[in-house]
Amino acid sequence: MTLNNPGDRYNPIADYSSLIRIAAPQLPDALRRFALPVPPGRRARWVLTLVDIAFTDYYPANKDQGIDLGLRLSFASILLDFVERELNVHDPVVISREYIRFARLAVDEGARDVPASFRIDAVAARLLGCFPCAREQALRAAVVRRDRYREALNAGLQQGEEFDRAVSFEGGAEFLAVTVLVAELPWFRGKITDRDIAREAEAWLDIAPELGLGDDVEELLAVRRRRSGGGL
Known part of the structure; x- marks a missing residue:
């Protein structure tokens, strides 16, 4: 595992290529370490950029051997959980829409191993829970x-x-x-x-x-x- 040089601008593509190969139980700790060179105010944006890379099929990193849709879905679910638990994101609608698009991706691509957080009932419940009024x-x-x-x-x-x-x-x-x-x-x-x-x-x-x-x-x-x- 190689951290970016703190003196350099962070590189989400390189970070993604390294992080997606880390086993799920170790991933939150790895995210904390990789986030160190990222300015605190940009950390949520950095993680959401990684989420976007996981969503988008055409990135070269997603063509590498061993990187399939199931792994990308699992990776994205951990990233979004990390954003909610550990970073200051004040707009739950933004995060809910991320869950929605991954649920759609899973359905559209016929994914077989879908994380619980991306299953339709869970995403719908999350969305309904975001309504700010009756x-x-x-x-x-x-x-x-x-x-x-x-x-x-x-x-x-x-x-x-x-x-x-x-x-x-x-x-x-x-x-x-x-x-x-x-x-x-x-x-x-x-x-x-x-x-x-x-x-x-x-x-x-x-x-x-x-x-x-x-x-x-x-x-x-x-x-x-x-x-x-x-x-x-």
């Missing part, structure tokens, strides 16, 4: 958002800081997270085996159409786009 709160926030957009557009505000201030509202960041998470749920439909998890996912999907801006606001946005583009 459905009733999300529906109320959607109404506030539509009203803010309608008022700003009827006032003739153009895209920019003034418009952004006009449409902002308390709880807006949480509502944005909800819309991002709901957009991931359709892929899980028909794949979840746990009834409670499936029921919760369907409940969010049922209200998904009500979380949008609505036809009238979308038409106001379309009119503004046409005008700014030299149309009407």
